[in-house]
Amino acid sequence: MVEIQGTERVLASGRDVSERKEAETRFQTIVERINAGVMLLPEGEVEPEYLNPVSEELTGISVEELYDPNTFVEHIHPEDRKGTSTT
Amino acid sequence: MIDDIQSGAADDRDEFESRFERPDGQTRWFDWTGYPLLEEDNAYSHVGWTTDVTERRDRQKHLEAERDQRSVLFENNPDPVLRVEFDEHDPIRRGSTGRSSVCSGSSPTPSSVRNDLVGGGRRSAWQRTLLRNGAGSVCAVPLLYNSITHGVLTVVADEPDTFSDREVDVPSQLGTSIGYAITALERRPRRFSTRPILSVNRFTNPYEYFDETPSYFSEIHIDTDIRSFSALLLPFIT
Structure with missing residues (x-):
């Protein structure tokens, strides 16, 4: 909303995002069908932003639970846990 | 992670x-x-x-166990034991270099030559046997023809570092020739198979053997019973 000469107006702009949307859909399709667990982790975060459904098949743990990084680390074999903490 | x-x-x-x-x-x-x-x-x-990667890990573990088992077998064998590996893509089962790939029993690296029998380190039983007999280096080539392996020709020299690539070429060719001869003899009627197995001249200089010397082999008679030698022929060069 902007005010022009005492009257409130709506200022809008638009751009074509079809390609981006197509790319996102393509990415989503690939990531969900590929035979590997995929996790997206934002910079500085320990909680995943995205986990694909294959992660659940591989680990036997629901994706919802896997969003908790502690759940994930707890299931790593104790002898292999070095460097896997979330703190 | x-x-x-x-x-x-x-x-x-x-x-x-x-x-x-x-x-x-x-x-x-x-x-x-x-x-x-x-x-x-x-x-x-x-x-x-x-x-x-569980299946890959399991296969890896299985291979390691097999290699350990084979190593124990070779280490405790008093005879020289040589493992022969072939390139199966080649019609006569020879390596891409044109030479057969031969590996000594205790070594996982394919090689036709052991030039360091005198050198330090723990020695296996077959190395000790060769050393007791005055060997310094050993070279082995398969006796093969048309994909049939009849045994291994082991050439032993009293000096270490005797076998360079050039020296290995001669016994390699000889191995193929003997393999061919055995194959040919096996296809002949039995009445021709009662000859001596192998007789090789003994030389004072091991290098003479390699210097264009087919004539040094005055006679090579091969019998179909060659496998009674446990697939090992040992022409000693002293």
Whole structure:
């Protein structure tokens, strides 16, 4: 909303995002069908932003639970846990 | 893993394998790969990539156990034992170099030559046997023709470092020739198969053997009973 000469107006702009949307859909399709667990982790975060459904098949743990990084680390074999903490 | 991925530089790729204990009691081996992903706003996200490598790990373990078992077998054998490996893509089962690939029993690296019998380090039984007989180096080539291996021709020299590539070529060719001869003799009627097995001249200089000397082999008679030598022929060069 902007005010022009005492009257409130709506200022809008638009751009074509079809390609981006197509790319996102393509990415989503690939990531969900590929035979590997995929996790997206934002910079500085320990909680995943995205986990694909294959992660659940591989680990036997629901994706919802896997969003908790502690759940994930707890299931790593104790002898292999070095460097896997979330703190 | 999360720490490892995040502690790396932006262009770092991190990869390792670890066991994962599933809630159903299975323990699986996972390969974890993490690498940074540059977003539109120039911030980095990190992508973690997980694959189940349990079967590969199991095969690896099986192979290691088999290799250990074979090693024990070779180490305790008092005779020289040589393992022969072939390139199966070649019609006459020879390596891409044109030479058969032969590997000494205790060594996992394919090689037709052991030039260091005198050298230090722990010696296997077959190495000690050769050393007791005054050997310094050994070269082995398969006796083969048309994919049939009749045995191994082992050439022993009293000096170490005797066998260079050039020296190995001669026994390699000889191995093929003998393999051909055995094949040919086996196809002949039995009445021709009662000849001496192998007779080779003995030389004072081991190098003479390799210097264009087919004539040094005054007679090579091969009998179909050659395998009664446990697939080993030992022409000693002293």
